[in-house]
Amino acid sequence: MRPLQAGLAPALTVILAACASAPYRQVAIEIPAVPPVAVERYHEIVVEDFQETGAVADVSLGRRMAEYLEAELRREFKGPVSRRRPSGKPAECLVLSGTVGLSQWAQKALLEAEIPADGPFGLENRGLAERKRFALTLEYRLSDAATGEVVLAGALKESRTYGDAQQSVEFALFDLLPLVKSKLFPALFGRAAAGERYLLLR
Amino acid sequence: MTRKSPFVPVLVLAAAAWLGGCRPTAGPADLRLGVEASRDGRWDEAVDRWTKAAASDPSSAAAHNNLAIAFERLGRFEEARAEYEAALRLAPGNAQIRENFRRFKEAREAASRPAVPDRSDGPRGRR
Numbered sequence: 001m002r003p004l005q006a007g008l009a010p011a012l013t014v015i016l017a018a019c020a021s022a023p024y025r026q027v028a029i030e031i032p033a034v035p036p037v038a039v040e041r042y043h044e045i046v047v048e049d050f051q052e053t054g055a056v057a058d059v060s061l062g063r064r065m066a067e068y069l070e071a072e073l074r075r076e077f078k079g080p081v082s083r084r085r086p087s088g089k090p091a092e093c094l095v096l097s098g099t100v101g102l103s104q105w106a107q108k109a110l111l112e113a114e115i116p117a118d119g120p121f122g123l124e125n126r127g128l129a130e131r132k133r134f135a136l137t138l139e140y141r142l143s144d145a146a147t148g149e150v151v152l153a154g155a156l157k158e159s160r161t162y163g164d165a166q167q168s169v170e171f172a173l174f175d176l177l178p179l180v181k182s183k184l185f186p187a188l189f190g191r192a193a194a195g196e197r198y199l200l201l202r
Numbered sequence: 203m204t205r206k207s208p209f210v211p212v213l214v215l216a217a218a219a220w221l222g223g224c225r226p227t228a229g230p231a232d233l234r235l236g237v238e239a240s241r242d243g244r245w246d247e248a249v250d251r252w253t254k255a256a257a258s259d260p261s262s263a264a265a266h267n268n269l270a271i272a273f274e275r276l277g278r279f280e281e282a283r284a285e286y287e288a289a290l291r292l293a294p295g296n297a298q299i300r301e302n303f304r305r306f307k308e309a310r311e312a313a314s315r316p317a318v319p320d321r322s323d324g325p326r327g328r329r
Contacts, residue, residue, distance in 0.1 A: 024298045027240065031309055032277035195309055197271045198298035199237055200264030 024198045033190025037142060037152045043079045043092040046145065053101035053137070059169050065100045065138070068177045069184075076189060085145060093145035100138050104172070106165060107131045134172035135159040138180055142188065156183045230255050233265055240272065248272045263293035267302060274306060282306060 047070040050062040066083065073081040073096075085095065111129045135157060142152040158179040160172055236251030249272045256265035270285035286303040293299055 025237070027271070029271065029275045031274055031313075034277070034279070034313055190313070193309055193313065195274075195305060197274070197302045197305065198267075199240065199271060200267050200296075200298060201237060202233070202264060 023202050024200050026196055027199050028194065028196050031193045031195050033186070033192045035190035036187065037094075039077070039094070039189060041092065042094045045073055045077055045079070045081045045094045045096060046085050047073065047081065047083055048095060048097040049083075050098050050100040050138070053099050054103070056102050056169055059102075059173070061100055061102055064173065065177070065180075069096065069181070072181050072185070076185060091146050094151070095143050095145050096140060097143070098138060098140035100136070102134060102136050102169065102173075102176075104132065104134045104169065107133050107161065130165040131161050131163055132165050132167045133159060133161045134167075134169070134176060136173075136176040136180060138184070140184065152187065154187055156180065158183070230259060230262070230265075232258065233262070233268070236265075236268055236272075240268075240275075245272050245275050249276070261292055263289045263296060263299060266292065267296075267299045270306070271302065274309075279310060 047066045050065045052060075052062045070081055070083055085093070108128055108130050111127060136159070137155070137157045139155040140153065141150050143150045158176050160175050160179075162172070232251045232255035236248040236255065239245070239247040239251060249269065252265050252269040252272060255262055256269060259265065266285045266289035270282045270289060273279070273282035273285060283306070286299070286306055289296075289299045290303060
């Protein structure tokens with residue numbers, strides 16, 4: 001091979017590599033949230049006991065919901081979060097209130113190959129499975145303490161099913177309250193989103 | 203007579219191609235420094251760099267496109283929209299800018315939708 005030809009190959013490789021590189025770069029960015037309510041304008045949030053739409057044995061659901069939300073709001077909100085309205089001038093204060101309800105019921109189904117069953121009907125490899133389902137419903141209002149105007153309102157429902165038919169309300173709340181928070185807080189504070197964009201390099 | 207090396211013209215050709223625009227980060231220094239700043243998460247500095255790049259070369263669609271991304275990252279959405287529109291006016295056929303703007307509009311639309319989809323009477327907010 002002649003020297004000129006021998007040198008041409010690597011040089012062309014360099015040129016092609018340089019020219020083939022894309023004039024852009026894909027970048028992942030986190031796009032900040034814009035809260036539906038201008039929460040930053042307020043200095044304090046008061047969480048009132050939620051009214052219960054139905055009595056739940058052994059649990060003060062309205063208070064439990066308020067205590068949970070108060071604790072979680074403290075982590076998220078930059079100002080004070082309390083359970084009582086401030087005495088005197090309630091300027092720049094938001095009040096979170098609403099209603100809450102918890103329903104529970106048993107679900108039964110005849111399932112195959114799940115429960116070995118003995119009985120007169122010859123249901124080999126079939127059996128009656130029982131599960132317990134809980135549904136938590138919340139209607140919330142966020143209002144301006146000074147004017148009483150409702151600045152945000154909504155409703156949500158979360159449910160969980162347990163294989164243990166004797167599952168307790170306490171246990172279900174342990175699962176359901178964080179689910180409520182995961183829907184409620186984006187509504188209050190907005191939610192960040194991930195995205196990809198192309199930066200142009202030339 | 204001295205014989206010239208056959209590699210010389212080839213190397214000159216390669217160097218010319220490299221310097222002539224085939225470099226991945228060729229272009230004004232501020233444009234490149236903005237990219238480096240954004241890569242390190244220094245988006246405020248990236249805004250400064252790309253603002254300078256756009257000022258020194260108002261026809262640079264890249265500077266406006268990148269500025270738009272930085273503004274979007276910083277939550278300055280109105281400024282981001284203006285920069286995307288400026289970039290598209292300068293380079294209406296650029297596929298990357300068009301895609302960026304499409305994604306931007308899609309993200310803004312998604313952000314304006316109710317955050318709680320469970321019920322039709324989901325949050326009704328007021329800013």
